[in-house]
Amino acid sequence: MLMNECSFISQRIAEVISLGVENDQAITSFEHIPKEFFNDMESSWKGRVKRIHAEEEFANVDRAAEALSTVVIDDFMPIISRVKFVMSSNGSPKGEICYAKDNEAVWFKGKRFTPNVWANTPGEQQIKQLKPAIDSKGRKVGEEWFTTVKVENALNRYHEACDNAKNKVLELLRGLSSELQDKINILVFCSTVLIIAKALFGHVSDARRRGWMIRTISPLSKDCVVEESSSEMELVGLFPYWLDFNQGNAILNDVRMHSLFVLTGPNGGGKSSMLRSVCAAALLGICGLMVPSSSAIIPHFDSIMLHMKAYDSPADGKSSFQIEMSEIRALVSRATARSLVLIDEICRGTETAKGTCIAGSIIERLDTVGCLGIISTHLHGIFDLPLSLSNTEFKAMGTEVIDG
Numbered sequence: 001m002l003m004n005e006c007s008f009i010s011q012r013i014a015e016v017i018s019l020g021v022e023n024d025q026a027i028t029s030f031e032h033i034p035k036e037f038f039n040d041m042e043s044s045w046k047g048r049v050k051r052i053h054a055e056e057e058f059a060n061v062d063r064a065a066e067a068l069s070t071v072v073i074d075d076f077m078p079i080i081s082r083v084k085f086v087m088s089s090n091g092s093p094k095g096e097i098c099y100a101k102d103n104e105a106v107w108f109k110g111k112r113f114t115p116n117v118w119a120n121t122p123g124e125q126q127i128k129q130l131k132p133a134i135d136s137k138g139r140k141v142g143e144e145w146f147t148t149v150k151v152e153n154a155l156n157r158y159h160e161a162c163d164n165a166k167n168k169v170l171e172l173l174r175g176l177s178s179e180l181q182d183k184i185n186i187l188v189f190c191s192t193v194l195i196i197a198k199a200l201f202g203h204v205s206d207a208r209r210r211g212w213m214i215r216t217i218s219p220l221s222k223d224c225v226v227e228e229s230s231s232e233m234e235l236v237g238l239f240p241y242w243l244d245f246n247q248g249n250a251i252l253n254d255v256r257m258h259s260l261f262v263l264t265g266p267n268g269g270g271k272s273s274m275l276r277s278v279c280a281a282a283l284l285g286i287c288g289l290m291v292p293s294s295s296a297i298i299p300h301f302d303s304i305m306l307h308m309k310a311y312d313s314p315a316d317g318k319s320s321f322q323i324e325m326s327e328i329r330a331l332v333s334r335a336t337a338r339s340l341v342l343i344d345e346i347c348r349g350t351e352t353a354k355g356t357c358i359a360g361s362i363i364e365r366l367d368t369v370g371c372l373g374i375i376s377t378h379l380h381g382i383f384d385l386p387l388s389l390s391n392t393e394f395k396a397m398g399t400e401v402i403d404g
Helices: 002-018 035-042 051-085 123-128 151-178 181-209 270-286 320-334 352-367 378-383
Strands: 094-100 105-111 145-146 231-238 255-258 262-266 295-298 303-306 339-343 372-375 392-396
Touching: 002 035, 002 151, 035 255, 051 094, 051 105, 051 123, 051 151, 094 255, 105 151, 151 181, 231 270, 255 270, 262 352, 270 295, 270 303, 270 339, 270 372, 303 320, 320 339, 320 352, 339 352, 352 372, 352 378, 352 392
Parallel strands: 262 372, 262 392, 303 339, 339 372
Antiparallel strands: 094 105, 105 145, 231 255, 231 295
8 A cells, every 4th residue: 555655756756856867957048148047037936846837938938948048149239349449538338138037037237338429330220129117016227228119029928938837847746646636645754765775875875885893782681671791892993983894094093991991192183083982883883784893892871972172252241160070960960881982081171170170070080970982181190180970991092102
């Protein structure tokens, strides 16, 4: 039943809606008329439905556009040709065909093009036909804007043809919508499935190209309580998700985490990249997606919390340290034994002595919770504090000398 309904919906949509592969709905284009004019007039309705359903309306637009181009050439081009070769003591004359966007019109814009002496030279007859351009309220647009009766008539016919075509397209779309109204739930369901499938296909295709792998999720016990063995996370050959492993510019790291890590290392040593990489791998893994590593064992985390460097907010009257403490308080209060907590450069917004003590208390609190996580810091005084820790290990970023 569902397959039949989906097939019917797909068939009806394909019969009416343009799939963008047809070459019979290109935006009109003529040499002497600005492209922006035709784009503004036609882009809202062309390419929406298949032309076969509104052939008459589309053909009328084509004919009206061609007629407009012919009139513009006849009435304006002789003046422009004259302007290019005429010199005046009051300054060189100017003239061009311009798109008046606010008035949706193509007019002649120029100045100093009227001859001082009429001598029946080329372009004079067309100059005599010019009249000031008028907007929709009957007001004169400006001293430099001109049109002719024939151009205005051609513009009106083109606008009318575009309006008729647009109304026909809307009529077809409304008719299709009414026809499929009672099948809206199926349509939404199928659209959602297609979007998910497209996203998964894109993820897997790109992940395989970049050397990502399927993770292994630690098993749950029968009562859905995480067993002790499942509280460990192992990421082998982990590399930053924003780098392409196949290009050889990614540094591989092995992460075997069964407790809280306090991580130190020099600036530029990769601490922040490590936290981002672990966070991304864990999040992708528990979502059932591929991860940027050669192998991965990831627990069933109930939450993944990442805190990066905070900055001040003058608009809120808060310093960077206030914002950091507010975010870390929320993080610590929500952390459980099944959480992954990642904090980058803890207490960097205050002076060293107080920051060291505050960081130590936060580490003790998370150690008591028993969560997995990494806390990076430059506060080496933490190692001298008499902290009560049973679930925390001290780690340092390693270095490798290459080519001397």
